[in-house]
Amino acid sequence: MMQQIYPSVAHPYEYELNKDIQFAAAHYIPSDEAGKCRKLHGHTYFANITVAGDELDASGFLVNFAKIKELIHDRFDHTVLNDDAESFDSESPDRFPTTEVVARTIYEIVQRYLDGTANRPRCVQVYVRETPTSYCIYRPKLKEGDRRG
Numbered sequence: 683m684m685q686q687i688y689p690s691v692a693h694p695y696e697y698e699l700n701k702d703i704q705f706a707a708a709h710y711i712p713s714d715e716a717g718k719c720r721k722l723h724g725h726t727y728f729a730n731i732t733v734a735g736d737e738l739d740a741s742g743f744l745v746n747f748a749k750i751k752e753l754i755h756d757r758f759d760h761t762v763l764n765d766d767a768e769s770f771d772s773e774s775p776d777r778f779p780t781t782e783v784v785a786r787t788i789y790e791i792v793q794r795y796l797d798g799t800a801n802r803p804r805c806v807q808v809y810v811r812e813t814p815t816s817y818c819i820y821r822p823k824l825k826e827g828d829r830r831g
Contacts, residue, residue, distance in 0.1 A: 701751065706725070709764055711780060732807040732809075763784065
């Protein structure tokens with residue numbers, strides 16, 4: 683795994699956890715404007731997921747690192763992202779498997795899991811590097827009751 687310093691997000695929580703994940707996946711962008719990316723091709727994605735919160739769970743974790751890996755790596759590694767119909771489709775640009783949408787999708791998967799935990803931490807940032815020179819950051823907008831510093 684490439685060692686990386688990631689942009690940080692301000693938040694008021696006591697704990698912050700960062701999990702790096704690497705997965706290999708293919709995709710294509712179903713849009714004529716995508717140029718060469720319209721054709722099936724692959725990447726080794728590097729993702730960093732930032733989770734923050736004030737309370738630890740019964741095991742003393744904010745969230746278990748292994749669970750985050752299971753949610754993302756086990757789902758996307760060695761797949762064609764376009765085949766994941768729950769996350770992506772070929773009709774809506776908002777669901778094409780671009781780096782931006784992949785980052786948002788990772789957030790949605792992680793936050794859905796966190797919402798079901800007793801300590802309810804928040805996923806505050808997802809960083810996805812698609813190539814050595816290109817990356818995207820997704821930071822969810824605050825909802826009623828969320829806190830950020």
